[in-house]
Amino acid sequence: MRFSGLFRGDQAVLRGNFLLITVSWIIIFSVQPIPDTYASLYYLHLGANELMLSIMGFAGSIAVALVQFPGGYLADKHGRRWLIVSMTFGLGIGSLFFIFAPSWPFILIGLLVQNICSIYGPALMAMVIDSLPANNRGAGFSFQSVITTLVALPAPIIAGFLVATGFDFGMRIAYTIVSVAYFAIAFLRLKLTETLSPSGETTRISFIGVIKAYPKAVKEGITVWGKVPNSAFNLFIAIVVVNGLVVSCQTYFVVYATSTLGVSLEQWATVTAFRYLTIAIPAIIAGFSMDIFGRKRFLILGYLLYIPGMLLFVNADFNKLLLAFFFFGLGNLLQLNSYQVLMGDLVPRNLRGTATGCMQFFMFLMQAILQIIVGVIYVYVSPQIPFLLLAAAMVPISVFVFWRVHEPSVREA
Numbered sequence: 001m002r003f004s005g006l007f008r009g010d011q012a013v014l015r016g017n018f019l020l021i022t023v024s025w026i027i028i029f030s031v032q033p034i035p036d037t038y039a040s041l042y043y044l045h046l047g048a049n050e051l052m053l054s055i056m057g058f059a060g061s062i063a064v065a066l067v068q069f070p071g072g073y074l075a076d077k078h079g080r081r082w083l084i085v086s087m088t089f090g091l092g093i094g095s096l097f098f099i100f101a102p103s104w105p106f107i108l109i110g111l112l113v114q115n116i117c118s119i120y121g122p123a124l125m126a127m128v129i130d131s132l133p134a135n136n137r138g139a140g141f142s143f144q145s146v147i148t149t150l151v152a153l154p155a156p157i158i159a160g161f162l163v164a165t166g167f168d169f170g171m172r173i174a175y176t177i178v179s180v181a182y183f184a185i186a187f188l189r190l191k192l193t194e195t196l197s198p199s200g201e202t203t204r205i206s207f208i209g210v211i212k213a214y215p216k217a218v219k220e221g222i223t224v225w226g227k228v229p230n231s232a233f234n235l236f237i238a239i240v241v242v243n244g245l246v247v248s249c250q251t252y253f254v255v256y257a258t259s260t261l262g263v264s265l266e267q268w269a270t271v272t273a274f275r276y277l278t279i280a281i282p283a284i285i286a287g288f289s290m291d292i293f294g295r296k297r298f299l300i301l302g303y304l305l306y307i308p309g310m311l312l313f314v315n316a317d318f319n320k321l322l323l324a325f326f327f328f329g330l331g332n333l334l335q336l337n338s339y340q341v342l343m344g345d346l347v348p349r350n351l352r353g354t355a356t357g358c359m360q361f362f363m364f365l366m367q368a369i370l371q372i373i374v375g376v377i378y379v380y381v382s383p384q385i386p387f388l389l390l391a392a393a394m395v396p397i398s399v400f401v402f403w404r405v406h407e408p409s410v411r412e413a
Contacts, residue, residue, distance in 0.1 A: 014143075017192050018131040021124070022144050024088075024185035029148035031181045033155035035098070035174035037272055038163060038265065040255050042171045048104040053251055054375025056104070060111040061247075061368035065361045067119035072357015073217030075123035076350060080130075081194045083123040088189055090117035092182035098175040122356035129344040129352055130195035137341045137411075138295060142287015145337050146280045149329075153276045160269035196350075221358035224351055232346040234404040236359050238397055239339050242303065244366035245390045246332065248374035249310075256383055261316060271321045275329040283333045290338060294407050295345070299338035303394045303401070305331030310391035314384045345411040 014022065035042070040053055048056065074083055094117060097110025132140040162170030225233045257263040263271070290298045309328035312320050347355045374386045 014140075016131060017127055017195065018140060018144075020188065020191055021128060021131075022147065024188050025144065025148045026151050027185050027188075028178075028181050030151040030155065031177045033152045033272070033276075034159045034162070035171055035178060037156045037159035037269055038167075038171065038254060040251060041258070041265075042167075043104050043107055044255075045167060045171075046101060046104040046107060048107075050252075050255065051375050051379045052104065053255070054248075054371045054378075056108050056111060057248070057251055057371040057375075058368045059108060060115045061364045061371060063112050063115040064118045064121075065364035065368065067116055068122060068357045068359075068361035068364065069217040069221045070214055070357070071119040071360075072122040072221055072354040073213055074119075075126050075353025075357070076196070077213075079194050079196050080123040080127040080353070081192045083120045084127065084192060085186065085189045087117040087120035088182065088186040090114075092179060092186055095175060095179040095182050099172050099179060121360055122353045125340070125356045126349075126352040127192070127195050129340075130349055132344070136291055137344055138290035138337070139288050141337045141341050142284055142290070145333055146284045146287070149276050149283070149333065150280050153273055156269035156272035156276075160266050163265060217354075217357070220354050221361065224354045224358060227351060228347050228355065229406075229408065231404070231406045231408075232343060232355070235339060235343060235346070235401070236355075236362075238401050238405070239343075239359060240362045240366045241393070242335065242397060243363045244370040245393055246306070247367050248370040249386050249390050251371065252374070252378055252383070252386065253313075256313075256378075256387075257321065260383055261321070263318060263321065267318050267321075271318075271325055274322050275325040278326045279330040279333055282330055283337075286334055287337060290341065295338045295342040296401065296405055296407055298334050299342065299405075300398045300401055302331045302333070302335030302338060303398045305334065306394050307391045310387040314387050342405075342407065345408055348412050 043053060043056065044050070071083070091114050094110050094113035097106050097113065101107050101110065129137070159170075159174060162174055164170070225236070254268055257268055257271075258265065286298050286301075305327045309324050309326075309331060312324035312327070316324050343355070343359075344352070377385050377389075
């Protein structure tokens with residue numbers, strides 16, 4: 001696919017729902033990294049300790065996991081749009097806790113509110129895949145990822161400027177910006193059109209209805225893997241493990257860099273901005289290429305790039321940090337794009353919400369478990385070991401994907 005094909009022709013991707021979702025992601029991804037740059041340090045500032053960071057992550061991940069089955073069920077049975085719009089407003093409400101938190105328990109409440117509102121995740125992912133032409137999904141996902149990465153480029157610099165005026169005040173201003181952005185994209189998403197029902201009309205369901213539907217949602221989520229190719233289930237296994245390891249380690253990146261490696265807050269902002277800037281061109285080239293040469297090779301490449309990233313990180317000076325997070329950032333972007341596109345190729349439209357809900361349930365469940373394990377290892381054993389475990393795990397996972405995941409001869413629409 002040529003670059004101009006993103007905008008013109010029958011196979012154009014930047015139109016309709018995908019364009020609206022991309023714009024909403026541009027808005028939130030341009031501001032969310034501002035507080036995220038120093039989020040773990042903010043939680044420590046409010047009275048949490050290093051182990052509590054993992055416990056907070058554990059609680060948040062469990063909350064997200066518990067809503068994924070009903071989220072997938074509702075997306076496939078009652079439509080995507082209403083769930084996406086209503087829960088985006090919920091994310092805005094949850095963000096207010098970060099602004100006014102007097103101590104870390106209020107941060108935990110905000111995390112729980114936002115993570116429960118993540119029930120819309122399967123619906124959003126299903127709508128994105130529904131809205132992309134099958135033969136151009138790689139280009140679409142990669143273009144969206146690169147654009148949202150590039151707009152995040154100023155965020156670490158803005159974060160550094162804000163905390164320079166006073167860490168507590170600066171972080172609260174950063175979260176205020178994020179809160180405004182959430183409400184803005186909630187109103188924008190009112191313009192989305194339903195992709196499940198041809199008429200665009202869907203049946204709403206009450207809160208009690210959601211509770212009653214939970215057992216059925218779990219059953220359908222588990223059994224969905226018998227209705228899709230074996231490669232989809234094997235890909236699901238790899239995704240669950242990799243996501244858990246990556247997210248658990250990310251919690252401690254800024255803590256390790258500032259406390260163990262001696263990196264200043266300003267240098268960390270520079271490293272984060274450098275990561276966003278340098279991965280853009282390789283990622284967009286890979287995105288266009290995966291539509292031609294296949295998704296799996298880029299998925300494996302993404303996994304393997306974590307290895308040099310983490311090996312450099314554990315003993316890095318400032319210059320090595322730049323290289324380490326180039327590898328990590330590019331690997332992360334490649335594997336995220338590749339698995340989402342490949343899963344879309346393998347899973348039929350009417351099962352995407354259910355499959356995504358089940359996948360994300362186990363993703364967040366594994367993430368919760370690993371966050372506690374990684375936190376204990378980081379605090380009580382050695383802070384380097386979690387990052388080395390991430391690097392070591394990528395070898396067997398890459399081999400597993402090579403042998404057990406196969407791309408379909410015909411991609412699902």
